[in-house]
Amino acid sequence: MDSMTWIQRNDLLPHILRRRAEESPDRVYLRHVDGTSLTYRESYEASLLWANALRGVGVTAGENVLxxxxxxxDSYHIWVGLSWLGAVEVSLSPDYRGRMLSYTIGTADAKLLIVPAHLLGRVGEVTxxxxxxRTIIVVGSDDVSLPTLPQRLIRSADLCSGVAPSLPAGVHEPAPWDVCCMIWTSGTTGPSKGVLVxxxxxxxxxxxxxxxxxNGDKTYHFLPPHHNSGKVLYYGAVLHDIPMVMRETFSVSRFWSDVRDYEVSHAVLFEPMLRMLLNAAPQADDVDNSLRRIGTAPVSDHLPDFLRRFGLEGANTFYGMTEVGLPFASDGIDLANLDSCGALRDDFYEVRVxxxxxxxxxxxxxxxxIIRSHHPWIMNVGYYGMADRTAGAWLNGWFHTGDAFRVDEAGNYYFVDRLKDAIRRRGENISSFEVEAYVNEHPDVAATAAVAAPSELxxxxxxxxxxxxxxxxxxxxxxxxxxxxxxPRFMxxxxxxxVDDLPRTEATFRTRKVELRERGxxxxxxxxEAAGVVVPR
Incomplete structure (x- = not known):
């Protein structure tokens, strides 16, 4: 895209989905491994149905909906449906529980929550x-008895009954500057923050x-909608008219059978996923699959072995943050080396180290x-309800990532380390602050520090x-x-x-986490894991 071609309404997911429904209404673009399939028209109408149903219970423009x-x-239909109302979708991890769940719900200032029936009990613990x-919409609850809670409970089937799949009255036409969602990113020196995207x-x-x-590709979508990865893969597939195969979560045991059964040619595999697949026992038919390319980040030293073993053409890589998008990416599947996260996307961004x-x-x-953009509205517009955190991240006109980088003479960028105390585990960004808060609740704990430790994956x-x-x-x-x-399980x-005591700074008595990480x-x-502790799902 030419840097002077500004992003228009027609580039946005709700408008693209509407256009696809008008031009190719019966094209099946999504198949779920549970056997269901959806055409563009069916998905577009589902988004309109949700828009009208949620409008009927009082959702208005600018409102946050959890x-x-x-x-x-359904997760993506609701997201698009809320955009037709000008409301902001706030997606939470289904793994949240206890204080983490009450904190994120409370911080979002939302009056309405949409929850699957099997998680209602967890929500009931903190209501x-x-x-x-004020209101909880329960999805998949037709044969489930609903508990008595302080909030009004509505089954989704009742909510949507008799609702027309048409553009709602006073429809909001989403614009590039509208906030499409709030995504929670890990806290570093404080609680998690809701990023306004x-x-x-x-x-x-x-x-x-x-x-x-x-053209002709088919992508595999198992990434979570509470991360930008899940939203981006869905949006990107519709944008490029690439059919997708959907599974709720990543499965090592089902990955290759899904690829073969549905003729998947593209997938995004983060490094731990790639290693899990590579660690499986070699099979005689490893190269007998339709997968051609993968996206992966960071690039693993084992990537060449993965590509060779499974007969892939190549991989692309990238670096990004919920707050800024993807400032770096490889040139297609041509990787500069196995260390770089790519070159600057200078049609969108300006960066400095x-x-x-x-x-x-x-x-x-x-x-x-540090990063800033050439285009308006392609970086976050702040942390919700945290003006001080927003101001602290935006200094001298640049967004400060808190990540250590270097760049070589050829313009390849390299992620070196986190300057922050966040921990990234199996695709989840974890706040060390929040881990410590849980541990410190134990009556026998006087103090604790949570740090990242190396993983085999x-x-x-x-x-x-x-x-x-x-x-x-x-x-x-x-x-x-x-x-x-x-x-939460992932935390x-x-x-x-x-230890007898934590190492602390002399002036502020803050824990010297760098020292703890260096100790290993x-x-x-x-x-x-070595002790054989089993964590139930």
Whole structure:
């Protein structure tokens, strides 16, 4: 796209879906592994039905609406439906529970929540803490008895009964500057933050698929809608008219059978997924599959082995954040090397690698990556309800990523490390602050620090370094088993290490987490996986 060609309404998902429904109404563009399939017309009408149904219970422009739905057609129909009302979809991880769930629901200032029936009990545990929440829409509840809660409960079948799949009265025509969703990103020195993502930014994410997918391709969609990855893959498939095959979550055991059964040619596999597939025992028919290209980030040293073993043409890579989109990407499936995250997408972005005072460092030197855009509205418009956090991220006219980078003379960019304390585990961004809050609730814990520890699958594992109260005999196994029913599964620490005290700075007494990370694991570190701890789903 020419840098002077501004993003228009017609580039946005709701308008594209409407156009597809008008031009190719009976084209099947989505097949779910449960056997259902959808045409463009059916999806467009489903989005209109949800728009009218939600308007009927009072949803208005600018309102935040929460969703706990997993990766499913309904999740995306609701997202598009809310856009026709000018409302903002706030998608939460179905794995949230307890304080994390009440915090995100409460912080979003939402009056309405959409939840699958099997998660209603988890929501019921925190509803007394949510005075702003007025209505709960329960999906898939036809044969389920609904509990008595302080909120009004409505079955989705009742909500949508008799509703017409037409553009709602006073329809809002989504524009590039409209906020299309709020996505939660990990907190670093504080709680998780709700990132306000405009439609133009979401489009810039999807545009990176140009030159990667081609006519005749079919993509595999198992990424979560509460991440930009799930939304981008859905939007990108509709944008490029690439049919998709949908599964609720990634499955190692079903991946290749799904690829073969549905003739999938493209998928996005983050590094841990790639390693899981590569670690499976080799089969005689490994190359007998339709997959041709993958997107992956970061690039793994094992990528050449993966491509060779499964007979793929190649892979593209990228770097991005919920706050900024994707400033770097490879040139199609031509990777500069196995370390770079790509070159600058200079039709959209301007970047610098800077020192502590925002002055650029020389090529090859490490500094913080800061970003701004050539186009309006292709970066976040702030953290919801957190003006101080927004101002702290935007300094001197640039968004400060908190990530350490370097760039070589050829213009290839390299992610070096996180300057923040976030932990990335199996595709989830985890706030060390929130992990610590859970651990500190244990009566035998005096202090704790959560840090990233290396994983055999790449990315990170969660490690907690804990100071027990005087006289406590608490064991690592007792602590983890106490945490299991209280915190999200993906946040649970794998490693636990007890210490007499945490290293702290002299001036502010903050924990020196860099020192804890550099220490690594030792003979005193307990490993829940090695101990055989089973975490129920």
């Amino acid at each position: 969703s706990l739905l997993p990766n499913s057609p 007394d803490e949510l005075p702003s929440l 405009p439609w133009a930014e979401m489009y810039s994410f999807c545009h990176v698929l140009s030159g990667v997918v081609e 800077v020192d502590d005072h925002d002055y650029p460092v020389a090529p090859g030197q490490v500094g913080e990556l 790449g990315e990170d594992e969660v490690k907690v370094v804990v100071v027990r109260v005087d006289g406590s005999k608490l064991t690592p196994a007792q602590l983890v088993n106490w945490l299991i029913p209280r915190m 649970l620490p794998r490693f636990v290490e007890f 694991n030792s003979s005193y570190t307990w490993d829940s």
